Amino acid sequence: MKNKLFRLNYIQKEKITGYCFLSPNLMGFLIFSLLPIIASIFLTFTSWNLATNPKFVGFDNFSTVLKDELFWKYLWNTIYYAIGTIPLTVILAFFLAYLLNKKIRGVVFFRTLYFLPSVTLLVAIAIVWSWLYNADFGLFNYFLGKIGITGPRWLQSKEWAMPAIIIMGIWKGTGYSMLIFLAGLQGIPERYYEAAEIDGANWWHKIVHITIPLISPTTFFVIVTTTIGSIQGFDQFYIMTRGGPSGATTTLVYYIFQNAFEWFKMGYAATIAMMLFIIVLILTLIQWHFSNKWVFDEGVE
């Protein structure tokens, strides 16, 4: 009897302690994660400029967004940025990781160096690059001039502003993907390569028939996460172009920002945010679905 009472107390105590330990965390979670999520669902059904009371408008925001030409244009801009950035980032990252996976001197040095852009304040990078892109005094047009090309007006040009930001995005993002590739490459057992070598495979055969197939889960992961990351970009667009010229670099996130904090259309901004969320959700679900099928479960630490 006494023993049972003790046990009960013990379990009770563990429960209470569990909630105690979790409570600061849980409070943050409830107020700053869960509440905003629920609130943003409600917001999508309202029209609210912050000054007056929110007005319930049903599905009006959704029908407006689907008819909003700007929304579709900016959605396209967002996709354009993602499609422009991701393939090159992934290829370069894989290539660099492949080179760094060899047993050569100075690997850590190069790895650190390639990773620097990823940890550097994006605001500072965007500022430096806008100076590099300066049409009259910038370094890029100077180099282009050297090989006989008259450089475009980059950030002031409708056609070239987005490619300019894409190039910077590749420069900034490659290091991060490279690091993940490197971890993936280190998970491929050495004996596969040795076996292939005995069969007389050259480096090209080894890349095509061993490395690329075995690294595919990592590749897939990198593609999905960089896509999710790139469609949420904001800082560079704000700093380099303010979404211009004439909306050429306005992305969905920038449009949300404009609606919410420049025009105070909170309900409409929340609706666009919800569309963005749906896109991210689909990407995440695709990733979950396929990552279970493609797992290569040998030797990954």
Added chain:
Amino acid sequence: MLNKNTQNYIANFITYTILIISSMAVILPFVWMIFSSFKTAGEIWTFPPVFMPKKFQWSNYIDAWNALPFDRFLFNSIFVTVCVTVGQLFTCSFGGYAFARLRFPGRDKLFLMYLATLMIPFPVLMIPLFIIMQSLGWTDTLKSLIVPCLFSAWGTFLMRQFMMGIPRALEDAAKIDGCSYWQLYWKIIVPQCKPVFATLGIFTFMGTWNNFFWPLIMINTIGKKTLPLGLVMFQTRIAAETPWHLIMAASCVTVLPILILFVIGQKYYVKGVVTSGLKG
């Protein structure tokens, strides 16, 4: 044999050539930033551009510092970053411990909810968060940059995963000796969690220091701005002729602490990228 050696030699040569060329591409904007920060206004506005300044203008740094209240920005940045980092280490390790070690009703459901929120993009949260801050009367205060960031689902997840991997034997022994849960956490778990504390600490520090979007929404007053907002003020304030040499100087100062932190804590940072990377 010789053939094989020559092959290796050529392969290494090609590898290094590519690595060095790509390093130059990576490093060029940094070098350009540093050199530009020492140029005179005249050297900035010349074409063809001069790479190296004739004389290093250290005074640029002082001028940049005085052009805007940078001491204030620096203080705000440090204050916010330190508060958030320390706070997150506490809340996330508490939460991680509860999720990893203690049994209580609803634990697994709650943890799943945490995981689910990981994929919600910030732009979805920022509008309601702004409204919450406004109703609390916290807009345009440093509080608004600190309090909502004291908690992180990702950090909790990271802590929990690491703590799950710690063998229970030591705790069981201590439990028999009559240690309380608090003692178990503080004396047994925390000392073994140093690496994950380092990882989360560095991530949070960098993330907070580099954060631009949230402060941009929350802060209006100059005296409340953090360094990234200060940098952008430079760019927009003087519309006619942007003082690029001063901006570059200010950028160097802002970027430097993070680069140093990264180089020192690289091992832990890389670990964080890789675990969150492979686990998704």
